[in-house]
Amino acid sequence: MPLPVQAPSPAPAPAAIELIALTKRYAEGRPAVDAIDLRVASGSYCCLLGPSGCGKSSTLRMIAGHEAVSSGAIVLENREITGLPAAARGTAMMFQNFALFPHLSALDNVAFSLKMKGLGRAERQARARDLLDRVAMGHLAERKPAELSGGQQQRVALARALITGPRVLLLDEPLSALDPFLRLQMRAELRRWQKELGLTFIHVTHSQEEAMALADTMVVMSHGVIEQVGSPHAVYNRPASEFVARFMGGHNVIHTPAGKVAVRTDHLQVAPAEADLPGDLPRLHAVVSDVEYQGAYVLLGLQEQGAARCANAAAAYSVLLPEAAFLARPYQAGQAVQLHWTPAQAHALGPSAPATAQAAP
Numbered sequence: 001m002p003l004p005v006q007a008p009s010p011a012p013a014p015a016a017i018e019l020i021a022l023t024k025r026y027a028e029g030r031p032a033v034d035a036i037d038l039r040v041a042s043g044s045y046c047c048l049l050g051p052s053g054c055g056k057s058s059t060l061r062m063i064a065g066h067e068a069v070s071s072g073a074i075v076l077e078n079r080e081i082t083g084l085p086a087a088a089r090g091t092a093m094m095f096q097n098f099a100l101f102p103h104l105s106a107l108d109n110v111a112f113s114l115k116m117k118g119l120g121r122a123e124r125q126a127r128a129r130d131l132l133d134r135v136a137m138g139h140l141a142e143r144k145p146a147e148l149s150g151g152q153q154q155r156v157a158l159a160r161a162l163i164t165g166p167r168v169l170l171l172d173e174p175l176s177a178l179d180p181f182l183r184l185q186m187r188a189e190l191r192r193w194q195k196e197l198g199l200t201f202i203h204v205t206h207s208q209e210e211a212m213a214l215a216d217t218m219v220v221m222s223h224g225v226i227e228q229v230g231s232p233h234a235v236y237n238r239p240a241s242e243f244v245a246r247f248m249g250g251h252n253v254i255h256t257p258a259g260k261v262a263v264r265t266d267h268l269q270v271a272p273a274e275a276d277l278p279g280d281l282p283r284l285h286a287v288v289s290d291v292e293y294q295g296a297y298v299l300l301g302l303q304e305q306g307a308a309r310c311a312n313a314a315a316a317y318s319v320l321l322p323e324a325a326f327l328a329r330p331y332q333a334g335q336a337v338q339l340h341w342t343p344a345q346a347h348a349l350g351p352s353a354p355a356t357a358q359a360a361p
């Protein structure tokens with residue numbers, strides 16, 4: 001019998017950007033970015049996600065070359081760019097609110113950086129026009145930003161960022177200043193352009209919803225370190241730590257004798273206090289504190305009862321019930337209930353990512 005041939009294990013996808021022990025220290029004490037390691041796959045949409053002040057923009061600005069690195073290295077497609085000037089890196093940046101020059105036409109906005117490079121007028125306009133055509137804006141090339149819709153401005157900003165032929169596009173909260181409706185539209189459009197152009201995008205946001213909607217890979221940061229890297233599905237379903245579970249939302253963090261677990265709000269079950277549950281199900285006793293109608297779902301807010309479990313006393317939980325389930329058995333504020341879950345739906349949480357911060361020399 002022929003021996004089975006072992007298929008060679010697939011090579012890891014080539015990294016567009018690799019960060020190696022990247023550190024930014026503005027002052028004494030804990031660095032703003034603390035020796036992070038990260039590989040961003042070529043052609044992927046990567047979101048850096050975390051609360052305000054966790055070091056997202058500092059990381060992005062170091063990649064862009066707008067901020068000096070304190071230590072560590074940045075590699076773009078196997079070329080170290082740590083010390084290169086911004087214009088020589090092969091990255092481009094798209095800013096919040098698109099930051100277009102208001103007094104310049106769409107065409108001149110896009111051609112601007114070629115002017116800075118000293119290209120002649122005819123050539124830079126031809127290249128700018130090409131790019132505007134590519135983002136379906138060629139017919140509005142002569143308009144000023146104020147004469148364009150938010151969506152059209154975003155396409156001009158995209159064309160302006162792409163004119164230098166970057167390998168990686170860096171976006172710092174590009175949608176934060178938009179009204180909610182436009183934000184959803186623009187987010188779908190960003191995702192579409194990224195796939196169509198096949199470029200690597202690194203997008204900074206503090207919105208977990210935005211990151212989940214956009215990212216192939218989410219990088220969750222806290223206090224200058226990376227807490228978790230993974231697909232939105234993996235991060236949402238298997239949060240690595242209590243921090244990630246709480247930051248992502250949609251989870252309850254429950255203390256059990258075996259340690260802390262995360263149970264999704266749509267997986268936590270509620271039953272009347274007097275219900276006779278199977279004896280082997282983990283459970284806790286709580287009082288409904290809040291009933292919030294959300295359309296397809298009803299969100300119950302609950303407070304744990306029983307000061308005896310002091311580590312957990314007064315812990316707050318949420319249960320998301322489909323509207324039909326709630327209508328079949330409604331709960332009211334003040335009602336005593338039992339919460340239970342199946343062990344398979346409880347995800348064990350690890351400790352938060354350790355900081356490598358050492359005392360400054």
Ligand code: ADP
Pocket residue numbers: 026032050051052053054055056057058059
């Ligand atoms: P984020 O983008 O996640 O909100 P930042 O990277 O902007 O976070 O900031 C990380 C930390 O570094 C914060 O504590 C912030 O106050 C500090 N910081 C950012 N920029 C500077 C700067 N230019 N000088 C000094 N401290 C800064």
Ligand code: MG
Pocket residue numbers: 056057058
């Ligand atoms: Mg920021």
